[in-house]
Amino acid sequence: MIATVSLGFSSCHPENGKSEAGDDVFQSIAIDINTPSVDISDLIDEVEVVKLEETEQSLIGAAMEVYWNGSYFKFTSEKLKTLYVFNGVGDLVTKFNRFGNGPEEYGSINSYWLRSDTLVFFDNSRKRLFKYLLDGQYLSSMETVYDVNHVQELNGKYWLDLSFRAQADSSAGQIAMLDKSFGNPRYFLETLGDIGFPTGTPVNSFTPYKNSLLYRQLLSDSVYQINDERVRPYLHFDLKGEFLWTLDEAKDEQTSPVNQILTSGKVWLFVPKIGEEWIHIDYRIGFDQAYDDLLYHRPTGQIMSIDIRKGDQSPYDLAFNSWHNGRMLLTVNSSDIGEFLAELDENQISFIEGSTLEDIESSENPALMWVKFKSEF
Numbered sequence: 001m002i003a004t005v006s007l008g009f010s011s012c013h014p015e016n017g018k019s020e021a022g023d024d025v026f027q028s029i030a031i032d033i034n035t036p037s038v039d040i041s042d043l044i045d046e047v048e049v050v051k052l053e054e055t056e057q058s059l060i061g062a063a064m065e066v067y068w069n070g071s072y073f074k075f076t077s078e079k080l081k082t083l084y085v086f087n088g089v090g091d092l093v094t095k096f097n098r099f100g101n102g103p104e105e106y107g108s109i110n111s112y113w114l115r116s117d118t119l120v121f122f123d124n125s126r127k128r129l130f131k132y133l134l135d136g137q138y139l140s141s142m143e144t145v146y147d148v149n150h151v152q153e154l155n156g157k158y159w160l161d162l163s164f165r166a167q168a169d170s171s172a173g174q175i176a177m178l179d180k181s182f183g184n185p186r187y188f189l190e191t192l193g194d195i196g197f198p199t200g201t202p203v204n205s206f207t208p209y210k211n212s213l214l215y216r217q218l219l220s221d222s223v224y225q226i227n228d229e230r231v232r233p234y235l236h237f238d239l240k241g242e243f244l245w246t247l248d249e250a251k252d253e254q255t256s257p258v259n260q261i262l263t264s265g266k267v268w269l270f271v272p273k274i275g276e277e278w279i280h281i282d283y284r285i286g287f288d289q290a291y292d293d294l295l296y297h298r299p300t301g302q303i304m305s306i307d308i309r310k311g312d313q314s315p316y317d318l319a320f321n322s323w324h325n326g327r328m329l330l331t332v333n334s335s336d337i338g339e340f341l342a343e344l345d346e347n348q349i350s351f352i353e354g355s356t357l358e359d360i361e362s363s364e365n366p367a368l369m370w371v372k373f374k375s376e377f
Helices: 257-264 337-342 357-361
Strands: 027-030 037-039 044-051 072-077 082-087 092-096 111-115 118-123 128-133 138-143 150-154 157-161 175-178 186-188 206-209 212-215 222-227 230-238 267-274 278-285 292-297 302-307 318-324 327-332 349-351 367-373
Touching: 044 337, 044 357, 072 111, 111 150, 118 150, 150 206, 150 212, 157 212, 206 267, 230 267, 257 267, 267 318, 278 318, 337 357
Parallel strands: 027 230, 037 302, 044 349
Antiparallel strands: 044 367, 072 082, 082 092, 111 118, 118 128, 128 138, 150 157, 157 175, 175 186, 206 212, 212 222, 222 230, 267 278, 278 292, 292 302, 318 327, 327 367
16 A cells, blocks of 8 residues: 655656646546555535536436536446436426337446437447437437447547447447438548457546547557547656556467456556646556556646545545646545545535535535646645
8 A cells, every 4th residue: 555645746747748737639648556645535625516416316326437518417327328417506407218129228328418408328339329319308329330440520520439348340449420311431540450358348448628629548558639531649647567458468368368358467547637737547456456646747747646535544435537727526425525524624625516515425425526636736
């Protein structure tokens, strides 16, 4: 276990381009996973807390991978069958579930987004894109021939992640761009083939970023930017020999990928969440170890490991979701929020209209927190 220390950080400056927030030139960022850890409360500047309304319709249990589109919080639950949508003050807008076997129903929600009052879902197993109104009315669906990991829309084009999926079209790349009718494909990035390992994550391979998309396939240390119907390298994370899939032993066909994960002691799962000023990184070594968290400050190149342990040394039940306007959206269990906030000064904490600590602690629903990290250390 990494010992908690005072604010002493590693400085890992990018090898290419300037590390200015919002700078879109290619950067290679050195990542030291052994950097000293810092208590999360020492990193926080301000917190704004949002209570999620609790009704019979909105008992959600866990809330992972929560996204904010400027008007609504949205996330899936109940084994990818249900989409919850809350407004900015935490009131339930809709609990959407059209799960089933009918022609207007989906089998799972593997990718989704919200455009105005229209919900768009992609069901991997049925290879079909569904569109509904927020009130539940079915609008349309389209089918594709591809085996897909995730889908996202940008400027009227659909972008499909085909990595590690065997396709009927042998010329298919890692990414396919389809037109509004879900046809006329264009391919980008050379196909990776089948690694013989079941890959999958609820985190969409495509992330909206400014007026573009960022793309990263699950077992890669590189991120690509998609804009103007082009795909170009954007970020490379250099883990200094600690990332399994870039090592020669990962290419050993005599050893299964699962055994390599179990025995290598290397990072095999690496999930960056990229903002203009900050990058949050989840990574995992082996299968038994919990996820570890890193925070990288783009303007200065400083990197720190985030210590999310409570006073009894058990971890807080919280999740890092996504960046918006310089703030990270976190989910925290209602049973942990009191202790979490007690580590901060009162002048660092605010509650959104209609939210109180007492109400949150008596709720079965988790709360959301908008967290602004300190920009000067």
